[in-house]
Amino acid sequence: MQINRNLKIKTLLALLILALIIQLANPSALASLSQNRLDLTFTVSMDKPHTHYYHVNLEIVGQTSEYLDLKLPNWTPGYYRIMDYARHVINFRAKEAGGRSLAWLKIAKNVWRIRTGRAKNISIDYDVYAFNVSVAESFLDDRRAFIVPASLFMYPEGYLQNPVKLKIIPNDLLPQIFCGLDEIPGENNTFYASDFDILYDCPIYVGLPEVISFEVLGVPHRIVAEDLGQIPRHKIIEDFKKIIETSVGIIGELPYRHYTFILLDGGGGGLEHLNSMAAYMNASGLQTPGGYKNWLAFIAHEYFHHYNVKRIRPQVLGPFDYDRENYTRMLWVSEGITVYYEYLILKRAGLLTEEEFLDRLSRTIASYENIPGSKVQSATESSFDTWIRFFARNEETTNISISYYDKGAILGLLLDLKIRHETQNKKSLDDVLRVLYEKYYKKLKRGWTDEEFRSECEAIAGCSLAEIFDEYAATVKEIDYPKYVAYAGLEIDTSWHELPGVDLGLTTQTQEGNLFIGSVLRGSPAQEAGLSARDEILAIDGKRVNPRNFDWILTAYKPGQKARFLISRRNRIQEIEVTFAARKERTFRLKPAPHPGQLEATIFRDWLSQK
Ligand SMILES: [Zn+2]
Incomplete structure (x- = not known):
């Protein structure tokens, strides 16, 4: 009898839970989701950093719907890989203002559906494990808290455009906070993001780093570094300033109000943002002049990205879909042309000699040409397939793949020299970037389509660029290097x-x-x-x-x-x-031709110097 009675209650309970699950899992239940503005406040604490868990609290005020979906991004912009950040989330809880727990159910790997019962104020808590050394993953121990916001902060479905308040609670071990977000005046350790795209674009560092502050054109910049080794600090400031000033010289203005270089010790890779960068480094590698120059090139690359890819960008790269792959055939522009400018910026800033600049170009060409993949994969295919190829390297990679960093830098060189040649050195790739910045970023406030990028290049060149776009970018056709480099009075050694x-x-x-x-x-x-x-x-x-x-x-x-x-x-x-x-x-060594024409000599001079 007792058993039977228990069974009946259990059956009843099971039916109730089943009904709840069906209701929670029914997508039409969200149809009435209203688009009013919410008050969203995240609070992050890290009381036991040696356990590598962040605690996140999200207070939601002003919601009116029956159900609310909270989503964690599956990737972070700039790092084209599905990261599945939700795998690090545990202890998810939801309650209403009175303290009553709210039922919830996961309906996808990164989606938590809460039955709010139209509760206006909701409090969410969860913990996130963070112990991977990567610019695309959060990390926490007793000397460093590095937060990749896309891996930590859930957004309510339909509210990516909602402003966000973020409060970070430091502690004795991790006392100082640095990020690209603006601090809210009068509120300690509290920051403001105008929407989730901005929040996800601002990595956060908490710890006790060395901080070097300086100004460029009246705009404050700071280097937040864990270990810069023995390089004299005045030299680092001087060289960073040159990189920034040269970059501004190309585009024409500094679009941010402050910039933060977050330099982490003991790893590799960097990630670009609108007014900050996060970059791993090894101070021991800066001891040699070559190592130091490579590091400056890396910094110039990540820095120039705040123009090329963050502001001058393909249409799919912002606003983003955080659920899935955001495909573009144009990473050869966003990454490769950034590599090309990394060399140009260093040369124009006086940080590379003419010989070193040409040597970097030669090595980039050789690195592309000397792998069998260059006969298999085009720059546009490489861009599109980055999500399944870039981080999935194996023994066959060099046979079937290229680097859009290398090929894109080569295509940038071809475009630049072709435009200079066709316009009698009156225009260049710099003009293309400036037009894209002014027209699409500032005026139209959007990215450009593939066709728009090409037509802006052709408008500035005043001619068809079919060979570069239809053949060299979209296929694996062999590039006629001697023809293009001759436009700048250069010769290239293509022999074996x-x-x-x-x-x-x-x-x-x-x-x-x-x-x-x-x-x-x-x-x-x-x-x-x-x-x-x-x-x-x-x-x-x-x-x-x-x-x-x-x-x-x-x-x-x-x-x-x-x-x-x-x-x-x-x-x-x-x-x-x-x-x-x-x-x-084949070395693809570039060297000045013995007797360049007058136009070619002028192109060479202007190409390598800041106007
Ligand atoms: Zn890059």
Whole structure:
């Protein structure tokens, strides 16, 4: 009897829960979602930083609907990868003002549906685990709180345009807060974002960093750094100022009221924002002049992005859809042309010599041309597929993919020199960027379409740019470098040079002291012979091979000679005969032609100097 009675209650309860689930999961229940403005206040605390959990509270005032969906973005702009930030969320709770708990149900991996019962004021709490070293992921320990807002702050569905208040509670270990958001006057540690796009665009640093402040054109800039090593601070300020001033010289104005460089120690990668950047670095790498210049190039790249990609942008890159991939065929413009300007800015700022500038261009061309992927994937395809290819590198990547950073920089060079040539050096790619900035960002307040980007380039060039757009950007057609670089009075070495030694066309890797093939280039002697990635190389012509003697053993052979490779492939031993080829490379070295024409000499001079 007791059992029966219990069963009945359980059945009744189960039916009630089922009804609730059906109601919560029914999308039409949200049809009446009103678009009134909400008061949204986030409070973030980090009381036990060594556990790596942030606590987030969200107070919602003024909501009127029966159900409310809270969503956490699945990615963060600038980092074109589905991150699934929701995987780090635990302890989700919802209650109304009186303290009564509200029922909720997850209806998608990143969506929490709350049955509000039209409660006007709602309080949400949850914890977020944060312990990954990446510019696209939040991190927390007792010396650093680095918040990637898209990974921490949920937005009510339909309210991305709603203003947001953010209160951060520091503690003794993590006392100072830095970010690109404006602080609300009179309210301690409290910041304001005009909408969620702005909130998600402002990474937050809390800790005890070194802070270096300076002004450019009357606008405050600050470097918030964990470890800048031994580089004299006045030199860093001087060089950063040169980068900023040169960038402003290209576009014409500084569009922000303050800028924050967040420089994190011990990692790689950087992410651009409207008035800040977050960049990992290693101070030990700045000790050599080359290392320091590479770092400045990296800073110039992330910095120039506040124009190119944040403000001068393809239409799909803002406002964003945070649920899914935002596809564009134009990352070769947003990333590649930024690489091209990173070189130009450093040269025009006097931070690279003419030779170093040309060398960077040559190396970019060589890095693109010397991989089999350049015969397979176009710049537009590479841009579009970045979501599934860029972070999914494997042994086949160089055979099937290119870098839109490299190819885009090359296309930027071609566009710039072609425009200068066609306009008798009156116009350049700088003019294209300025027009895009003035017309689309400032006047129309939107991004441009692929067609608009091309037509603005052609309007400024005064001619068709079909070869660059239809062939070099959209296909893998071989680029006529000599024709384009001649516009600036340059010559380029596209010939093959034979190098000492023999070529196999493979990379190796060591696993537990044994030598394995890491990758095999398409069409290489290794592939022709039948070798494959993941083969373990045991012996060559009867000589036992290990990771230390492999290169030395190869020095005994000449191009055209054969050798018997004893390999283990998935635990089967077999012998494969390989014919060595000659080692060859193309350097694409750029150098000034001995007798440039007058126009070409003028183009070269103006191209490399700040107007
Ligand atoms: Zn970039």
